[in-house]
Amino acid sequence: MKIANGVMEYLEQNQVEYIFGMSAGTVSALYDAMNDVSIKPIITKNEAGAAYMAAKYASISGKMGVCIAAGGVGTNNMVNGIGDAMRSKVPVLFITGYVHRWQIGKGAIQELNTEQILKPITKYSKTVLDENCVLSTLKEAMEIALTPPMGPVHVSIPIDIQISELIESMPEQVAIPQVMFDDESIDKAIEVINGEKDGIIMVGRGCRGLSEQVKALSEKLQWPIITTPEGKGVVPTDFYLNLGNYGFSGTDSSTDYVEDGPSTCILVLGSSLGESATRNYNPVLVKDKKVIHVDWDKKELGKVFKTDVEVYHDLEKVIPELIKGVNTKSRSFERPLINGPYVQNHTGLSIRLLLEKITEILPKNTYYVSDIGEYMNFLFKYLPIRSGGDFDISLNYGAMGSGVAGVVGAHLAEPNKPMAIFTGDGSFFMNGMEILTAKEYKMPIIFIVINNAMLGYVEHGHKFLYGRTVEGFKQQRISISSMMNAIGIKSIEVSTMEQLENIGDFVENLDGPCVIELVTDGSEPAPVADRFKALGETKKN
The missing domain is CATH 3.40.50.970 (Thiamin diphosphate (ThDP)-binding fold, Pyr/PP domains)
Incomplete structure (x- = not known):
């Protein structure tokens, strides 16, 4: 051999x-x-x-x-x-x-x-x-x-x-070494939680696969949930204690509750508390609150904010122990309106309205993946994830083109769930030809391409920071639908809310990938002011 x-x-x-x-x-x-x-x-x-x-x-x-x-x-x-x-x-x-x-x-x-x-x-x-x-x-x-x-x-x-002959004997199967986690810190966390009436549970990427446990803990405490951008989807949007995404492009309810709510404790589960999750490390998240941070990466604990209890442990083991040990809180939480009403302050197709509608058209259990671009901020704030569905984005590294290629791997990981990827024209032109890989292997992935004929994040960011832009950030409009038709991939163009109703029939009985091209003029302001302000800071106090 x-x-x-x-x-x-x-x-x-x-x-x-x-x-x-x-x-x-x-x-x-x-x-x-x-x-x-x-x-x-x-x-x-x-x-x-x-x-x-x-x-x-x-x-x-x-x-x-x-x-x-x-x-x-x-x-x-x-x-x-x-x-x-x-x-x-x-x-x-x-x-x-x-x-x-x-x-x-x-x-x-x-x-x-x-x-x-x-x-x-x-x-x-x-x-x-x-x-x-x-x-x-x-x-x-x-x-x-x-x-x-x-x-x-x-x-x-x-x-x-x-190409040499194998002399070495076949090793035993891979064995995952046992990590010595800190069990005592769980009891300390329970003690602090039981001493606080009002709190917030911050759900990060590390909670993936633990939705039911997170909800059970939230219900027992009657503490509302805020999710980090990478934790979006762990808990469905319609769960009555979920205030939605916090951080850059946070929902109105999550931001208001963190800044003006009654919480005296924040329980951080599986988050590195990165720039996006904390609105550029803004201490308002932890101000006047006891901080309990749970993560299996010891380097993340205490890295950003001073913590009262650091729990170095596996969330799969910690959350059931918390559920068992914390006291049931008697108060009943009433969720406020997640976001304020829509205001038409732009021309053309509204990404916000489209996102609030599209999850009612696509199957309830659709797994949504996002690439990197200005549109992702609309997703964080406005895309509802229904029970049975999920959401994924690789935001910490934040590479354009990561989602439009990575969605092939996502489909293979969840082959029985409808899979949809949100990408912009910029990211699509980077790695979008991997749609041909999806075509080759007959993967029924829905590619939703938001085409505003510009590098929107860059164009609007430059105008915010420098008062001007650079020629070339706005580009000649390319019909992505026509491109896809030319290579044998089913596609549809949507430029009005009325046309959105056609999507349901369009995505039925797919035997390969399809493209929904959302044609916008890029004039709808994205909820990105915090990000732009962070880029303009010369130092952090």
Whole structure:
């Protein structure tokens, strides 16, 4: 057996279902070996897309994502996706090829020391130069990736090693090392919570998969929930204690309650308290409140705000203990109106009104993914997530094009849920050709492209900060629907609210991706003032 075949067998033994990437000379043996295992290769249009897909797959499924690409050029194409996985703390194994060992240092085609390039953005990066250590290195890397806080790892394998005979014995399956969490701090948190009448529960990305537990805790305490942008969707919008998104583009109710409500305690669950979640680290979030922060990444605790109780633990274990230990609060919370009424202060199609309507048209359990752009602020504030549905965005790294490519991985993680991706024309032109990957594999993904013929965030941000803009931020309008029709992808153009009613029939019985192009003029003000103000600050007091 060749080492390349051994690699595939070991991945198969560890329940790897998909490998994302593109083949090339230095990984050709690995791709050939995929023919002999049950793992399904997902061949993408660009290695960048493959990296985003693997990261999104890992994020949503909770399983190990795997991506294989050429050393040198293929690896560098993946750098943004690897950075995205690192900031999102998801387990992805990136395997890259390398030139023959005897060629190293001679300037062979595509030779580049990718081990050193990727060390700062992975938990582990190593080039294997001993053919007797390939599988053991993979095992070590995968265990590191899966150890909380999770993250990406990288193993580079020279092509001559891949085609060598396997001598090394097959290692045992990957075993996730036990982390020594802090059990005593849970009791301290319960004691503080029981001493406070009114509080807020802040729900972050780390609560994904724990919706019912979070709701049960909120109901027992009668403490309302605010979600971070990355925590949106954990709790459905119609849950009576959910005030919606807080942070940049927060709902009116969440912002008002944080600033003027009666809370004397804030319980932060699974959030790094990043810039977007805290409105640029604004201390109003924790002012005059006891702060309890729960996370399985010790580095996040106390990093942004002074905390009264730091709980270094797994939320899956902590929340049931909190539910069991906290006292039932007698008061009954009455939720205010989530947002103020719509005011028409623009021309053309309203993104706000469209978002408030579209979830009534698409299936109730639709999984919504967002790319990065000005439109995401409308999503944070106005997109309702119904019971059974969900929402995902990779905001901490914030790479344009991450969602429009990553949605392929999201679909494979949740194949039985309708999948819709919101993207802008700018992000679509970056990585949107991965829609052809969705077409190739017959994935019924709904691509909702908000086309305002400009880089909206950039255009409006420059005007806010500098009072002027740059020629080229606004661009000639391209009919994305016509482009999609030309490549055999079903598409529809929507420029009025009346046309929105056609979407329901349009997305029925899909046997591949489709595009809904929302044509806007970009004049509707997005709820982004906090973000623009943050960019203009010279220092933080």
